[in-house]
Amino acid sequence: MTKLRPDGEATLRTDPLAPGADVSSGRLRRAPENFLTPEEIRQVGQGRRAFLRASFLTAAAATVAVGTRGRAAAASTAVGVGDPDILNPTPWGSSLGQPVAASPYGLPSKHERGLARRQSPGLTQVAAASVSFAPLQGLFGIITPSGLHFERHHQGWQDIDPTRHRFMIDGARPEFVKTPKVYTMDDILRLPSVSRMHFIECGANTGMEWGNVAVPTVQYTHGMLSCSEFTGVPLRTLLEDCGADLKAATYVLAEGGDGSSMTRTIPIELVLSGEVLVAYGQNGEMLRPENGYPLRLVVPGVQGVSWVKWLRRVEVGDRPYATKDEAVHYIDLMPDGQHRQYTSIQECKSVITTPSGGQTLVDKGYFTISGLAWSGRGTVKRVDVSVDGGVNWVEATLQTPVLSKCLTRFILPWNWDGKPALLQSRATDETGFVQPGYGQLRAARGSRSIYHNNAIQTWQVAENGDVSNVQIL
Numbered sequence: 500m501t502k503l504r505p506d507g508e509a510t511l512r513t514d515p516l517a518p519g520a521d522v523s524s525g526r527l528r529r530a531p532e533n534f535l536t537p538e539e540i541r542q543v544g545q546g547r548r549a550f551l552r553a554s555f556l557t558a559a560a561a562t563v564a565v566g567t568r569g570r571a572a573a574a575s576t577a578v579g580v581g582d583p584d585i586l587n588p589t590p591w592g593s594s595l596g597q598p599v600a601a602s603p604y605g606l607p608s609k610h611e612r613g614l615a616r617r618q619s620p621g622l623t624q625v626a627a628a629s630v631s632f633a634p635l636q637g638l639f640g641i642i643t644p645s646g647l648h649f650e651r652h653h654q655g656w657q658d659i660d661p662t663r664h665r666f667m668i669d670g671a672r673p674e675f676v677k678t679p680k681v682y683t684m685d686d687i688l689r690l691p692s693v694s695r696m697h698f699i700e701c702g703a704n705t706g707m708e709w710g711n712v713a714v715p716t717v718q719y720t721h722g723m724l725s726c727s728e729f730t731g732v733p734l735r736t737l738l739e740d741c742g743a744d745l746k747a748a749t750y751v752l753a754e755g756g757d758g759s760s761m762t763r764t765i766p767i768e769l770v771l772s773g774e775v776l777v778a779y780g781q782n783g784e785m786l787r788p789e790n791g792y793p794l795r796l797v798v799p800g801v802q803g804v805s806w807v808k809w810l811r812r813v814e815v816g817d818r819p820y821a822t823k824d825e826a827v828h829y830i831d832l833m834p835d836g837q838h839r840q841y842t843s844i845q846e847c848k849s850v851i852t853t854p855s856g857g858q859t860l861v862d863k864g865y866f867t868i869s870g871l872a873w874s875g876r877g878t879v880k881r882v883d884v885s886v887d888g889g890v891n892w893v894e895a896t897l898q899t900p901v902l903s904k905c906l907t908r909f910i911l912p913w914n915w916d917g918k919p920a921l922l923q924s925r926a927t928d929e930t931g932f933v934q935p936g937y938g939q940l941r942a943a944r945g946s947r948s949i950y951h952n953n954a955i956q957t958w959q960v961a962e963n964g965d966v967s968n969v970q971i972l
């Protein structure tokens with residue numbers, strides 16, 4: 500057992516089963532996922548932005564009430580004694596179940612319907628040019644189920660007929676590509692493929708938190724993040740197939756087929772590494788329409804905007820293209836008022852997903868702190884966890900697999916003694932880069948940026964068990 504403070508506040512245990520350790524288990528109440536009604540969301544959509552803050556506050560208040568009730572109930576229940584769910588026949592054990600293929604494409608249990616992608620009300624004017632956040636607080640392991648993958652569309656999503664989809668490779672000048680080609684989906688699907696697990700994070704993830712605490716749960720602070728197994732053909736293979744001059748080329752331009760004119764410059768080194776994929780598969784099946792069906796670019800380690808969806812063209816050239824989504828958007832506002840362009844690698848970052856904001860620790864006792872870490876520069880080397888706001892740190896266990904440019908799950912046993920605690924995680928990647936605190940990040944980058952916020956997240960556990968979002972400099 501590792502005591503982090505002499506006064507015994509919130510202790511981390513590295514060995515939860517040490518003799519004499521109190522392993523009576525703590526219970527956790529999930530975040531109030533459905534705290535906004537459809538009517539309230541509609542009102543926010545009509546421009547009542549101030550409503551956002553009020554709604555989140557109401558939700559927080561509701562959690563307090565629920566948490567208090569939960570603790571009272573817990574005290575009066577002796578586990579197992581007189582439990583009707585043990586003593587009586589259950590309906591599911593004494594009746595015929597559903598037939599096979601009752602749901603030809605399987606769906607999650609109805610009891611899990613609270614776990615869903617969600618919009619942050621009032622964030623954007625129209626839902627077609629918006630974002631939905633992945634419910635990180637309810638996921639296990641590292642793979643995001645395809646139906647819960649976050650979405651970011653600049654002009655809505657399309658369900659393109661794959662028989663009519665075309666993918667073209669050409670050159671900025673004829674000498675860059677000897678034989679420009681147009682591929683159909685059939686052409687692409689017959690080529691040798693690779694399957695790799697990678698995270699995708701929008702450059703704007705955690706963007707609302709640059710200046711101050713803005714949103715209550717990990718779904719909204721970090722949910723523009725997902726991880727899948729992607730299947731596709733390395734872009735390098737296709738460029739070689741077209742006779743591209745990979746010595747003369749220094750950049751390629753990727754272009755989407757939707758109405759948003761999404762175009763992004765990709766440095767040729769990334770393509771030559773073989774990591775950039777023209778992908779059609781996601782978690783063993785075709786991409787979901789929301790995620791770019793039937794073709795998207797996969798650019799491991801790079802911010803999500805470069806993962807061009809509904810990919811229709813790649814142009815080979817010798818200079819950055821300075822398109823609207825790299826010259827004026829997805830740029831870093833620096834403290835001196837200048838903007839930094841082409842900073843597209845997602846630096847090392849981590850977040851505790853449980854316990855996390857909006858949840859309530861119903862009892863004191865044993866919990867497993869669990870979270871996600873990732874780096875756009877390779878593998879995660881270690882994650883340290885603090886329960887006292889960064890005064891003391893303990894190394895967490897990294898669950899396997901630990902893969903390059905992929906999410907890594909970390910866990911650490913924790914015995915909550917019922918006293919206030921400040922939970923943090925701090926990741927280090929294979930390059931030795933250590934995730935910064937808010938003080939360090941703001942000193943370098945100011946507090947008015949939107950993109951590339953990889954600061955250490957703090958969750959405050961109050962004495963009554965409520966977990967909330969706070970920032971520590």
Ligand code: MTE
Nearest residue numbers: 649650651652653701755761790803804808
């Ligand atoms: N590609 C096209 N064609 N159109 C888009 O709007 N959005 C980009 C990128 N690719 C976008 C696109 C942005 S900003 C992000 S963060 C990712 O797609 C999001 O991918 P996802 O919706 O699959 O999560």
